[in-house]
Amino acid sequence: IAGITQAPTSQILAAGRRMTLRCTQDMRHNAMYWYRQDLGLGLRLIHYSNTAGTTGKGEVPDGYSVSRANTDDFPLTLASAVPSQTSVYFCASSDSGLTDTQYFGPGTRLTVL
Amino acid sequence: GQNIDQPTEMTATEGAIVQINCTYQTSGFNGLFWYQQHAGEAPTFLSYNVLDGLEEKGRFSSFLSRSKGYSYLLLKELQMKDSASYLCAVLDSNYQLIWGAGTKLIIKP
Numbered sequence: 001i002a003g004i005t006q007a008p009t010s011q012i013l014a015a016g017r018r019m020t021l022r023c024t025q026d027m028r029h030n031a032m033y034w035y036r037q038d039l040g041l042g043l044r045l046i047h048y049s050n051t052a053g054t055t056g057k058g059e060v061p062d063g064y065s066v067s068r069a070n071t072d073d074f075p076l077t078l079a080s081a082v083p084s085q086t087s088v089y090f091c092a093s094s095d096s097g098l099t100d101t102q103y104f105g106p107g108t109r110l111t112v113l
Numbered sequence: 114g115q116n117i118d119q120p121t122e123m124t125a126t127e128g129a130i131v132q133i134n135c136t137y138q139t140s141g142f143n144g145l146f147w148y149q150q151h152a153g154e155a156p157t158f159l160s161y162n163v164l165d166g167l168e169e170k171g172r173f174s175s176f177l178s179r180s181k182g183y184s185y186l187l188l189k190e191l192q193m194k195d196s197a198s199y200l201c202a203v204l205d206s207n208y209q210l211i212w213g214a215g216t217k218l219i220i221k222p
Contacts, residue, residue: 042117042200042212043156058209090155101146102210104155 002026004105006091012111013081021076021108023091031094032074033058033102034066036087043090049074081112115139117213119201124219125191133186133199133216141206147175147186148200150215156200159186188218196220 007022025032030051035043045058049068063085065077074093078085089108094100116138125131137145144163148156162168162177162184174187186199198215205211 040214042214043202043210044212045209101158101161104157106155 004091004093004103006089006105006108008108009106010109010111012113013078015081015083015112017081019078019081019110021078021089021091021110023074023076023105024072025074025091025093025103025105026072027093027095027103028071029093029095029103030071031096031100032068033092033094034064034074034076035090035092036060036085037090037107038087046076046089081110083112086110086112115203115205115211117201117203117211119199119213119216121214122217122219124221125188127191127193127220127222129191130187130189131191131218133188133201133218135184135186135201135213137182137184137201137203137211137213139203139205139211142179143204143206143208145175145177145184145204146200146202146210147184148202150198150200152197159199191220193220193222 004025033048034046037043044060046064047066049055052071055066091105092102094102118136147159150156160175167176172189177184198217200215201213202210
């Protein structure tokens with residue numbers, strides 16, 4: 001059982017380029033999340049999905065979009081990357097999305113130059 | 114606004130006990146989580162408290178006082194592998210997780 005996988009592990013990207021971070025879970029969890037983690041700050045929620053076919057905006061959604069076509073996959077797209085989007089991105093999932101524990105993927109380290 | 118406060122860094126000695134505090138001010142409360150995060154790795158779940166009191170799980174215990182907006186994580190018999198960041202997170206009234214910046218715990222031999 002892999003749990004949650006993310007790809008790529010790391011990426012250096014030129015500003016203005018489009019980039020999709022991939023996230024796949026095999027736990028059949030209903031809810032999935034995208035966070036960014038920056039030094040000195042707590043994890044900040046970008047977007048979430050409580051169930052396949054639905055998505056919602058988190059604390060810092062600007063510049064990012066998501067889709068949830070099925071239960072397992074939750075890709076995050078940066079339409080036109082900017083240097084302030086340099087961060088470590090974590091995907092997470094939970095069974096019900098409310099009080100359930102969130103399980104995190106290994107993260108993607110993204111650098112935008 | 115919503116706020117979670119934790120010390121930035123703590124140092125402790127192998128074999129000792131350490132208490133990591135977390136205070137919070139959030140719009141509503143539906144539970145408090147503690148996660149452990151080793152450097153360069155993903156956060157992993159440690160504990161969840163929704164009622165006042167102490168929850169013990171092996172060497173780790175977590176305490177909650179809702180009236181004081183306060184929690185602590187207690188780590189006993191510290192081991193070198195406990196060197197990590199410890200993240201406090203609160204579920205607010207909208208069931209959104211609000212995260213603290215984390216406490217980096219350094220264990221010295």
